Amino acid sequence: MKAVAQPAEPIAAQADGAPDDAAFLRAMGKRVREARDRRGLSRRALSESAEVSERYLAQLEGGEGNASVVLLRRVAAALRVPVTDLVGGNETPVEERLIRRFFERLPPHRLEDVIFRLMRDFGQNDAARRTHIALTGLRGAVKSTLGAALAKQLRYPFIELDREIEREAALPLSEVFMLYGQAGFRRIERRCLENVIGREEPFVLAAGGGIVSDPETYNLLLVHCCTVWIKASPEEHMARVVAQGDFRPMDGNAGAMDDLRRILAARDPLYAKADATIDTTGERFDASLAKLTSAIAGMARDTVHPESRRIHG
Numbered sequence: 001m002k003a004v005a006q007p008a009e010p011i012a013a014q015a016d017g018a019p020d021d022a023a024f025l026r027a028m029g030k031r032v033r034e035a036r037d038r039r040g041l042s043r044r045a046l047s048e049s050a051e052v053s054e055r056y057l058a059q060l061e062g063g064e065g066n067a068s069v070v071l072l073r074r075v076a077a078a079l080r081v082p083v084t085d086l087v088g089g090n091e092t093p094v095e096e097r098l099i100r101r102f103f104e105r106l107p108p109h110r111l112e113d114v115i116f117r118l119m120r121d122f123g124q125n126d127a128a129r130r131t132h133i134a135l136t137g138l139r140g141a142v143k144s145t146l147g148a149a150l151a152k153q154l155r156y157p158f159i160e161l162d163r164e165i166e167r168e169a170a171l172p173l174s175e176v177f178m179l180y181g182q183a184g185f186r187r188i189e190r191r192c193l194e195n196v197i198g199r200e201e202p203f204v205l206a207a208g209g210g211i212v213s214d215p216e217t218y219n220l221l222l223v224h225c226c227t228v229w230i231k232a233s234p235e236e237h238m239a240r241v242v243a244q245g246d247f248r249p250m251d252g253n254a255g256a257m258d259d260l261r262r263i264l265a266a267r268d269p270l271y272a273k274a275d276a277t278i279d280t281t282g283e284r285f286d287a288s289l290a291k292l293t294s295a296i297a298g299m300a301r302d303t304v305h306p307e308s309r310r311i312h313g
Contacts, residue, residue, distance in 0.1 A: 027063075028063075028086055029061045029062055029064075030061075031085060032057075032060055032075060033061045035085065035086070036079060041078075041079075043058065046075070046079070049078040050074040050077070052071050056071065085100075130226050130299060131156070131203075132197065132225040133154075133204045133226050133227075134206075134207055134225035135205065135207065135230050136207050136209075136211065136221075136229050136230070136271055137231060138209040138232075138263065138264060138267065139237065139241060140236070140240035140241040141209070141232055141280070142230065142280065143230050144206045146289060147206040149285075149289050150204050150289065153293065154296075156202045157201060157203050157204070161193060161196070161208055161211070162206075164196060165192050169188055186213075186214045186217065189208065189211065189217060190216065190217040193211075193217060194220070197225070205225065212267050213267075226275050226276075226296070227273075227274035227276075228275065228278060228292060229274040229277040230280060230288075230292075231271070231277055231279045232280050233281045234257060234261045234264055236280070237260060237264075238260055275299050278295055
């Protein structure tokens with residue numbers, strides 16, 4: 001039978017409301033003993049590691065110790081637990097201790113990703129999140145065209161984040177970069193995204209391809225929106241940009257395709273953090289739209305049954 005965690009019980013208090021020192025010491029001794037058992041240490045081994053006497057440890061675990069801060073810090077360090085685990089006023093639930101130990105053992109490069117996933121999957125109102133749809137991907141991914149068509153199907157407003165930035169700055173996008181620089185542009189982008197997310201209404205949003213270069217802004221998008229990466233090959237990206245009448249990427253730049261490949265390779269792991277990915281390489285528009293519609297429907301089902309949600313990246 002699955003054990004049910006019992007609610008934490010506070011340390012007993014004396015009749016006059018003052019903390020009961022004896023109960024406090026007993027609880028602390030119990031926590032020290034449990035931590036030693038988890039580490040598989042004998043009292044002698046812990047004594048040697050913490051550089052305190054076995055007699056002191058016996059008194060401490062028996063609830064008879066009058067622990068000095070310095071000695072207690074040594075014991076905590078030897079047990080590899082925070083000193084607060086040993087002196088906390090209340091019994092910590094088993095689940096909370098397990099979660100804390102899990103985080104403590106994670107390598108630093110994994111910690112951010114785990115925290116993000118928890119925030120995305122458990123920190124937001126799922127009903128609101130699934131009506132906030134964001135499309136990401138490099139320029140030439142036809143995010144705007146697909147996004148507008150999807151919004152029409154869903155009867156949601158369609159928003160282009162770049163146009164929101166232009167309205168906020170009262171300047172064309174190219175001049176925003178020239179006037180404020182990359183850092184200034186990203187600040188305006190974040191402010192505009194916050195304004196969009198703060199709206200009560202559903203929406204379909206086409207984000208700029210470079211939004212992934214600012215971790216805070218990108219995480220904001222991922223946490224608050226159901227995101228889809230509109231993916232394509234480097235050749236397809238370039239062909240679509242040129243087909244739109246923009247020849248600037250090719251002008252005087254024989255290595256433009258190599259540059260594009262490097263950018264895609266660097267950003268692929270970031271784009272892959274989206275809830276879903278659709279590859280539009282070599283596909284007709286109606287086929288890509290059908291894929292996108294199917295992906296959105298799948299994410300809505302996963303919201304109702306979160307245990308089946310796919311994690312990308």
